[in-house]
Amino acid sequence: MDDPVFVIHGVANRDQPGFAAAVADLQAASGHDMVPVYWGDLGADDRFVTAAIPTRTGAPSSARKGDGLRAGDGPPDATGPEPWLASALVADTLASDQWPRVETAVRERLADEDSDSGLRDGPHHSDVDEFLEYLAEEWPRTRWLRRTDDPVLLLETGRSLAEALIEADDLRADGIGSYDGLRAGDEDEGRLRRMLRNRLRDLDRVAGAAIQAAAGRLNCALRTEFGPATTRFLGDVLVYQRHRDAIHARVRQSIDSVDPALGRTPDRPVRVVAHSLGGVIAVDMATAADPLWTSSLVTFGSQAAFFHACDPRGGQILPYSGGRPVVLPASLARWTNLWEPLDMLAFVAAGVFRLHDGSSPVDVSVPHAASSGMWTHSSYWGMPFVASEISTAMNGG
Structure with a gap:
């Protein structure tokens, strides 16, 4: 045995x-x-280790009336879980190569559509250039997307913006307006421009919500699991050494x-x-x-x-x-x-x-x-x- x-x-x-x-x-x-x-x-005597662990103070601003996803066109605040924690998940400043990567994704998606189903009379190069120039002006106004360096997020953002152009082409093909009509409308801002701007803002809100959700979960883990457990780990290590x-x-x-x-x-x-x-x-x-x-x-x-x-x-x-x-x-x-x-x-x-x-x-x-x-x-x-x-x-x- x-x-x-x-x-x-x-x-x-x-x-x-x-x-x-x-x-x-x-x-x-x-x-x-x-x-x-x-x-x-x-x-180690771990009964009192929580006395040495920092605690969160103050209520999250996302709990205040008017904050969060319902606050008009603006993205949600970075202060939902912890301001520093949400901001730690994104870059500090606008990266120089962000917009070129988004623009490349837009053009590649349009090229795929042209190849697969044919944008027969779709946006010409001059039209696409004009719309991309407009989006490039709007990009620095985003709160979350302009701070990300994640290649997948940038790729999918570009593809989603391209889908807005494709949807507009479908509308034009069905006889609903023209690109000229979509470009120039009320107060010199065409419907397509508003569509693209709103799509970009929607994507920015979704990115902000996802980042805050991840930060919230991480914050909970840091406070309730990682902090005390790591402190107890260190306590036993110190005792074992002695x-x-x-x-x-x-x-x-x-x-x-x-x-x-x-x-x-x-x-x-x-x-x-x-x-x-x-x-x-x-x-x-x-x-x-x-x-x-x-x-x-x-x-x-x-x-x-x-x-x-x-x-x-x-x-x-x-x-x-x-x-x-x-x-x-x-x-x-x-x-x-x-x-x-x-x-x-x-x-x-x-x-x-x-x-x-x-x-x-x-x-x-x-x-x-x-x-x-x-x-x-x-x-x-x-x-x-x-x-x-x-x-x-x-x-x-």
């Missing part, structure tokens, strides 16, 4: 029963007997409770699964002068490589010099490192480390689950993909 897999939790875990339940679920999903290793009571021996002793105690011989020699290595700072703990112990012999390690959302690159961990491993990866001792035989793309606290290992046999730690990207939201550092536990990778690694794959 195989020895159990020891599971070490990461930062900000103060719920021992909850952690035990998560390990039980992971055991059922992976098919491997697992033992939870709890050290959260030795971590009380590493006590935390290692707790891990050793959990292993000894199963079999005191486990991990002491190459003949009785342990298998370890570790989340976040737990992965740092596992690597530190496996590479210490008196190592925890580990046959297979799976880390997820972990920072071992990042920490070693910034501050060499010591033990049997040399500092990372920026050239060749650091060779790990034989006491860490296999290592699978899982990371989720939106997890800001997850790092890859193969760029910093090599295993003793010359192979690399296996870095595996975990597919993002929409249900995870924006704070994904704690999302690994319930993912079938993670359980499958653990099962494969623990089976020697």
Whole structure:
């Protein structure tokens, strides 16, 4: 019968029963007997960390009467979520190459229409040039579009403006007016000019609403998830640096409770699964002068490589010099490192480390689950993909 897999939790875990339940679920999903290793009571005192986190003050201006999408022709305010946050998602000033990219998109869309269905008597080059010149004058009056440097948004904006010209051509083809009539109308402003101007303003409002929606969601994540969670992460990191021996002793105690011989020699290595700072703990112990012999390690959302690159961990491993990866001792035989793309606290290992046999730690990207939201550092536990990778690694794959 195989020895159990020891599971070490990461930062900000103060719920021992909850952690035990998560390990039980992971055991059922992976098919491997697992033992939870709890050290959260030795971590930072995180009861009062919110006292040090800036809070948002004042009501958003979008809540004031007259603001938002219903405020006439103007785009919505940048002050919906946070002024600085919304403005951070766009450029500060008008980029010199914005309008040429929009103009190119307009001409290409018209060329496609001419090729596919034929703008038989559609806008001539002189007409298109005149309309584009008018739009170029209107472009600096936009609030959001003039500040974007996103090529896709600029492309789609140009294509939408071209669609307005195509729609006008369809009207003319149906006998409703002419380009001359569309150009020159009431107060010397033709219907087509008003159509193009209104289309541009509509696009600007949609872009502003989308930017504010993204800023609002990011603001919520920063305030409710990223801020406190990152602060708790830093607190546990600081405590681990000061009380590493006590935390290692707790891990050793959990292993000894199963079999005191486990991990002491190459003949009785342990298998370890570790989340976040737990992965740092596992690597530190496996590479210490008196190592925890580990046959297979799976880390997820972990920072071992990042920490070693910034501050060499010591033990049997040399500092990372920026050239060749650091060779790990034989006491860490296999290592699978899982990371989720939106997890800001997850790092890859193969760029910093090599295993003793010359192979690399296996870095595996975990597919993002929409249900995870924006704070994904704690999302690994319930993912079938993670359980499958653990099962494969623990089976020697």
